[in-house]
Amino acid sequence: MTGKGRPPRKYSQAGRVHDVIRLIEARHGISVAELAEETGVNKRTIHRDMVAIQEAGYPLISDWQDGEKVYRFLTRFKDVPPISFTLQELMTLSLLRSQLDLLKGTPFLEDMQSVFRKVNSVLPPRLAAHMERIAEVSLPLLQGKRDYSRCADYLQLIRNALLYQQTVVISYRTPNRPEPVDYRVDPYTLLFQKGGIYLLGYAQEREALRTFAIERICAVEPLKERFEIPEGFHPGSALGEAFGIVAEAPMDVVIRFSASIAHAIRDRVWHSSQKIEEQEDGTLLLNFHAGGRMEILAWLLSYGAHAELLHPAELREELAAMVQATARVYCPPPCPSPSGGGHA
Numbered sequence: 001m002t003g004k005g006r007p008p009r010k011y012s013q014a015g016r017v018h019d020v021i022r023l024i025e026a027r028h029g030i031s032v033a034e035l036a037e038e039t040g041v042n043k044r045t046i047h048r049d050m051v052a053i054q055e056a057g058y059p060l061i062s063d064w065q066d067g068e069k070v071y072r073f074l075t076r077f078k079d080v081p082p083i084s085f086t087l088q089e090l091m092t093l094s095l096l097r098s099q100l101d102l103l104k105g106t107p108f109l110e111d112m113q114s115v116f117r118k119v120n121s122v123l124p125p126r127l128a129a130h131m132e133r134i135a136e137v138s139l140p141l142l143q144g145k146r147d148y149s150r151c152a153d154y155l156q157l158i159r160n161a162l163l164y165q166q167t168v169v170i171s172y173r174t175p176n177r178p179e180p181v182d183y184r185v186d187p188y189t190l191l192f193q194k195g196g197i198y199l200l201g202y203a204q205e206r207e208a209l210r211t212f213a214i215e216r217i218c219a220v221e222p223l224k225e226r227f228e229i230p231e232g233f234h235p236g237s238a239l240g241e242a243f244g245i246v247a248e249a250p251m252d253v254v255i256r257f258s259a260s261i262a263h264a265i266r267d268r269v270w271h272s273s274q275k276i277e278e279q280e281d282g283t284l285l286l287n288f289h290a291g292g293r294m295e296i297l298a299w300l301l302s303y304g305a306h307a308e309l310l311h312p313a314e315l316r317e318e319l320a321a322m323v324q325a326t327a328r329v330y331c332p333p334p335c336p337s338p339s340g341g342g343h344a
Contacts (some may be wrong), residue, residue: 187200271289
């Protein structure tokens, strides 16, 4: 049955889908019945058009208004003008393409490869081949990279939840618990840190932001519930007091670096709050205010004897215990002598 009072229109599905998109864009929410009325087709046809619109990549979502299901887009779509690239920009894209090994096993790698195929498809053959050569001779250096092939399906669901702002239930495994724990999470964004991918979201039961390592996720269940990202939210401000990606209570940290390694510390930004003090003997004091106890300790251990943690005292004691335990691995206590080792 067609819409009330309107004869069926004689146009193609493509033309009708264009009209449906225009109608959805023009209104805050529109029902299937209203779309059928406006286009002069039945509801089943509109449902098929909705599927086509979603498959084309439009972020179509549904809400309930006054007991009726209505549809709208997350964002308004406009025609995108043709994009041109300079030779330097193409080279930069090719260099970035060579660094995509981090995304191996994830749906994001397929997306990025599709982007590069589209770019190459509009380039002259000789230029496209030249860009391919640049990508092939660039070397990704990813020590200890993770294998995300097991998590590909979970990442597909998380990607959709990020796009459509859907709440998800995540089954998450931590190193100190034998059984996974379920978290009801509003996913805000993905973070990339030291060769790893992390989900940053609002854990509803904890009433706080939490960071989830993707490789520790055991299951993902999308819910019909939708959420809004808080106005003004930005990962940089949310994690501004974290040394890495772990949001813990911040502390004042003071570290002395030896003169031989000071140049490597001086020329880099380790935290937004850092202050550097040059010492007369060539050593360097680094001060910052941040949380993330284990991240700070692991970083300091990488410098060995070239870094001395001066403050806070309790963190210094913890680091000393870790160093002593490591020393015992390489320098175990001497064994008793065969005679029993008594005093002379």
